[in-house]
Amino acid sequence: MSHASSKMAEIEERQTVGYDDYHALLLGFPFFVCTFASCTNQGIIRNMTYTIEGPHHIDTTIELPAGKSISNRALIIHALAGQQVMPLNLSDCDDTEVIVEALEKMPETINVKAAGTAMRFMTAYLSVGEGEHVITGTERMKHRPIGVLVDALRYLGADIRYEGEEGYSPLRIRGRKLEGGRLEMPGNVSSQFISALLLIAPTLSNGLELKLTDTIISRPYIDLTLCMMRDFGAVAEWSDVDIINVMAKPYVARPYVIESDWSAASYWYEIMALSDDAEATVRLTGLMDGSRQGDSVVKYIFSLLGVKTTFETTEPGVPTTVTLHRRPCMLPRLEYDFTGAPDLAQTLVVCCALMGIKFHFKGLASLKIKETDRIEALKTELRKLGYMIHDANDSELYWDGERCEPTGEPIDTHEDHRMAMAFAPAALKLPGLRVNNPEVVSKSYPDFWRDLRQAGFTL
Ligand SMILES: O=C(O)C1=C[C@@H](OP(=O)(O)O)[C@@H](O)[C@H](O)C1
Numbered sequence: 061m062s063h064a065s066s067k068m069a070e071i072e073e074r075q076t077v078g079y080d081d082y083h084a085l086l087l088g089f090p091f092f093v094c095t096f097a098s099c100t101n102q103g104i105i106r107n108m109t110y111t112i113e114g115p116h117h118i119d120t121t122i123e124l125p126a127g128k129s130i131s132n133r134a135l136i137i138h139a140l141a142g143q144q145v146m147p148l149n150l151s152d153c154d155d156t157e158v159i160v161e162a163l164e165k166m167p168e169t170i171n172v173k174a175a176g177t178a179m180r181f182m183t184a185y186l187s188v189g190e191g192e193h194v195i196t197g198t199e200r201m202k203h204r205p206i207g208v209l210v211d212a213l214r215y216l217g218a219d220i221r222y223e224g225e226e227g228y229s230p231l232r233i234r235g236r237k238l239e240g241g242r243l244e245m246p247g248n249v250s251s252q253f254i255s256a257l258l259l260i261a262p263t264l265s266n267g268l269e270l271k272l273t274d275t276i277i278s279r280p281y282i283d284l285t286l287c288m289m290r291d292f293g294a295v296a297e298w299s300d301v302d303i304i305n306v307m308a309k310p311y312v313a314r315p316y317v318i319e320s321d322w323s324a325a326s327y328w329y330e331i332m333a334l335s336d337d338a339e340a341t342v343r344l345t346g347l348m349d350g351s352r353q354g355d356s357v358v359k360y361i362f363s364l365l366g367v368k369t370t371f372e373t374t375e376p377g378v379p380t381t382v383t384l385h386r387r388p389c390m391l392p393r394l395e396y397d398f399t400g401a402p403d404l405a406q407t408l409v410v411c412c413a414l415m416g417i418k419f420h421f422k423g424l425a426s427l428k429i430k431e432t433d434r435i436e437a438l439k440t441e442l443r444k445l446g447y448m449i450h451d452a453n454d455s456e457l458y459w460d461g462e463r464c465e466p467t468g469e470p471i472d473t474h475e476d477h478r479m480a481m482a483f484a485p486a487a488l489k490l491p492g493l494r495v496n497n498p499e500v501v502s503k504s505y506p507d508f509w510r511d512l513r514q515a516g517f518t519l
């Protein structure tokens with residue numbers, strides 16, 4: 061039997077044993093159990109499984125990745141500003157690299173893979189650029205909606221055709237000069253459509269007045285877009301609770317340093333909350349007090365779960381190191397509305413369940429159209445660990461403490477980086493937790509596993 065097939069047999073054998081037997085089996089693999097079942101096309105390793113053991117004591121400094129939302133906005137603005145001064149500390153994650161490559165090479169077919177922001181921002185960018193391009197992505201991307209953005213751009217005069225199903229990528233885009241003007245669009249599907257339009261708005265000869273209808277979701281991401289546009293000389297602001305005005309005024313290139321990623325920080329908050337080490341300390345670099353990233357609200361949410369945040373300096377606009385410490389947490393139940401911070405939902409769902417904190421989370425409708433249907437994925441994977449969580453109204457998840465027999469199966473990551481990163485810290489409570497396809501983290505945090513090892517986890 062080859063090495064790969066004997067490893068495969070071993071995985072299958074482990075999948076058929078009970079949960080306790082499964083832990084006993086793991087004792088034979090004290091440090092490193094990384095199973096390669098097969099290697100597929102493009103050199104991407106698939107069907108790998110990590111078996112994770114958490115450390116008893118944590119005292120570490122983590123160099124977080126740069127924010128992908130900021131990186132991707134900075135790249136589009138930088139391209140529209142005439143490409144003079146490259147933003148500093150760009151993220152090296154997949155979602156940013158696809159934009160870097162597209163802007164550098166401008167191939168006829170641009171493949172943004174699984175990057176939602178890249179798909180939406182580049183669609184707007186190509187509409188006002190030169191030449192004809194097809195933009196496409198992964199199979200999942202071809203099922204994530206883009207019709208609202210295409211309708212809005214077409215209303216402004218853009219030449220965009222669907223290459224496949226109406227309302228979805230791939231798109232064929234022929235760039236042309238657009239005039240802009242007044243436009244209405246729904247705010248309840250994805251804020252990325254709104255950010256995409258806003259980013260190109262200063263280049264429109266009449267500017268843009270955008271009225272948002274319905275509930276506005278992920279609003280902090282729209283605010284981030286407006287702030288960054290202003291950083292580069294645009295005149296762009298809310299003129300009412302649902303109306304944004306952008307003047308026709310070219311961007312001004314300037315040096316720009318990208319802050320670390322607060323969504324990535326959330327997994328370290330989760331690690332702090334789940335660690336049994338009362339003295340645990342994690343330092344996270346490159347974050348700002350008063351950050352414009354909406355997910356910086358994670359410091360408030362986790363203060364309720366006993367994680368205290370201290371900024372080294374609180375000078376506005378200056379990235380610094382944040383230190384996380386533990387406090388006792390007696391919280392019996394948490395209610396939170398994630399409409400403004402959808403990317404934090406998985407972290408909090410897994411963390412609360414593992415801490416035994418009942419929860420009712422709302423504002424989760426957009427989770428169904430992200431890298432995977434995150435509502436279904438969370439229910440399925442937590443069920444494997446013995447937690448019965450329920451959904452309601454296509455936008456809520458709640459847990460009332462209901463437990464079931466753990467199945468002992470590994471956690472599937474559903475081609476979703478946040479599934480892998482939200483579940484990995486659970487190994488602190490469930491030593492030997494297995495996570496399939498851990499490589500998915502490269503979408504936003506390529507060094508996640510390296511950083512876990514640095515913190516004392518074994519994989
Ligand atoms: O603009 C952005 O950078 C993002 C907006 C959010 O998407 P939605 O607006 O679709 O919720 C968020 O989930 C995504 O990870 C990044």
Ligand SMILES: C=C(OP(=O)(O)O)C(=O)O
Pocket residue numbers: 155174175176177178403430431478504
């Ligand atoms: C939803 C996400 O990304 P995107 O929509 O940009 O693919 C995410 O990073 O969690």
